[in-house]
Amino acid sequence: MSYAPGTVLPGPHAKGLGATARSDAWWAAPLGFFLLLAGFVVYSTWAAFQGAHYWVPGTNYISPFYSPELWGTSPHAWFGAAPPFWPLAILQYSPALLILGIPAGFRLTCYYYRKVYYRAFWADPTACAVGEPRNDYWGENFLPLILWNAHRFVLYLAIIFTCILGYDALKSFIFTTKDGGHAIGIGIGTVILTLNTVLLMGYTLGCHSFRHLVGGRCDSFGAKGSTTHSLWSGVTWLNERHPFFAMISLCWVAASDVYVRVLSISGWHDHLILFRF
Amino acid sequence: MSSPSPVPTTTRSEPRTFIIWRGDKDSGTYTPYTAEITAGMVVLDAIHQIQAVHAPDLAVRWNCKAGKCGSCAAEINGKPRLMCMTRMESLPPGPIHVAPMKAFPNIKDLVTDVKWNYAVNKRIKPFKPKQVEADGSLRMQQHDIDRVQEFRKCIECFLCQDTCHVLREHDKHAEFAGPRFFVRMASLEMHPQDAEDRREFLKKEAAIGYCNITKCCTEVCPEHIHITDNAIIPLKERVVDQYYDPLAAAIRFVFGSKK
Structure with a gap:
């Protein structure tokens, strides 16, 4: 792309929203991420408030938005119907509302997502060497952004959640037969939920904080072949692919919810029984 | 085994327009210049040609011309880059905009005070x-x-x-x-x-x-x-x-x- 005739280029000291001499499509990537993340937030908020069609009778499929289901009406619930502390008079209960804060908090404080949303939503900056709308800047030194330093604590919870989703993926191989018995089988939902766990593992274990905790914090990894160095190298491999896993796992978790919801509403039979037990 | 690429015996050149910041920290303007570009040239080559042919007072800092001294840092088409490592064929058609680094005070033309x-x-x-x-x-x-x-x-x-x-x-x-x-x-x-x-x-x-x-x-x-x-x-x-x-x-x- 070249400059159109008569284009007025900003001088070396020009500032302000969009001030740049860049002639490429610098706005395309932030716009794309804005649409993707905004779309995800709208869909996941809608799905979280539904409180229904998040599991599929006859299977062990449960939407990742609703797992772990601490209180709820499905067979997956851990403690009963509704939490005693929930203000039912002002807000209808949905199991997702209790838990979605953890994965949302993990992604919100994630170093990779910070880059994406500071650019796409906050224009701080929109793209490299492009002017910003505000003169004031506090960075991550003050509230609320100083709280992003707690990323590792959300990571601990995210690891637990990912393990629970892994358990859900294993359970998704078990189905209920028409006579009430149990059987091992495989369905499209099994594949979707298993892949969901794999992608979330790839994202969670490639976290920058995790890389620090498993070895990055040390000035020396110890002797050649040490566990610390092996762990750090493995997490580094995932960390180098963190943007890929961050985005693909986000899309896949939404796709998993859509699939479970469609199956729950339609009553489609998506699996093949391998053997009964 | 394929035969090696033929070495060009003639060098064809084409004119390209450069819009270069001329000025200092207080004032200045973008001035257009034309340079004859041949295969393999980098932006710093073109700046040197402009210096030799059109603007002997154009200030530019450079040293190794091999991407190892870091002296020729500038903003080419709005992106911070080394002039000696930016090949002309990597740039899109049309005028090429060259400005000094924005984060530091401008001394003269493309030279900043770091x-x-x-x-x-x-x-x-x-x-x-x-x-x-x-x-x-x-x-x-x-x-x-x-x-x-x-x-x-x-x-x-x-x-x-x-x-x-x-x-x-x-x-x-x-x-x-x-x-x-x-x-x-x-x-x-x-x-x-x-x-x-x-x-x-x-x-x-x-x-x-x-x-x-x-x-x-x-x-x-x-x-x-x-x-x-x-x-x-x-x-x-x-x-x-x-x-x-x-x-x-x-x-x-x-x-x-x-x-």
Whole structure:
């Protein structure tokens, strides 16, 4: 792309929203991420408030938005119907509302997502060497952004959640037969939920904080072949692919919810029984 | 086996328009020039041709012309780049816009005053070796050195400083060290034989909290150093260890600090 005739280029000291001499499509990537993340937030908020069609009778499929289901009406619930502390008079209960804060908090404080949303939503900056709308800047030194330093604590919870989703993926191989018995089988939902766990593992274990905790914090990894160095190298491999896993796992978790919801509403039979037990 | 590509016997040239900042920190204007471009030229070649043919008073700083001295840092079509490493054929058709780095005061034309960087550098605590072993040596593992070796590739072109919006847009030069010096501090702080602790400096004087991880420094680095992922974020995590993590504080209380 070249400059159109008569284009007025900003001088070396020009500032302000969009001030740049860049002639490429610098706005395309932030716009794309804005649409993707905004779309995800709208869909996941809608799905979280539904409180229904998040599991599929006859299977062990449960939407990742609703797992772990601490209180709820499905067979997956851990403690009963509704939490005693929930203000039912002002807000209808949905199991997702209790838990979605953890994965949302993990992604919100994630170093990779910070880059994406500071650019796409906050224009701080929109793209490299492009002017910003505000003169004031506090960075991550003050509230609320100083709280992003707690990323590792959300990571601990995210690891637990990912393990629970892994358990859900294993359970998704078990189905209920028409006579009430149990059987091992495989369905499209099994594949979707298993892949969901794999992608979330790839994202969670490639976290920058995790890389620090498993070895990055040390000035020396110890002797050649040490566990610390092996762990750090493995997490580094995932960390180098963190943007890929961050985005693909986000899309896949939404796709998993859509699939479970469609199956729950339609009553489609998506699996093949391998053997009964 | 395929035959080698024929060596061109004639050199065809084509005119390209360059719009170059002429001025200083107080005033200036963009002035168009034409340069004859032949295959293999880089932007610095064209600037030298313009200097020789049209504007002998055009100020430009350069030295090695091999991407190793970092002197010819400028903004080409709005992107911070080295002029000597920007091949003409990599640029889109149309006029080419060349401006000085925006984050530093303009001295004349394409030359900026980068001495602020050297002042910041002086404030960083230097390498402090640990106690030598009984035989008088300091032993290190290769894989420990591999991690910090990446940071030693820095050529101090200051393109990362130029593109960092904390400096470029918000003029936090008095409070913020900038990515170049986080790279330097990472090379010292992660060194297996360094005994110094720079975490307080990183938080309070270098103000690493100003960095909001937008990775522009990594995007422009001509040495492809993973500035954000391998230097800044690991340093931020070390600052978290020291100032924001009560669990790490409890572990330090029980077992003591390593540094």
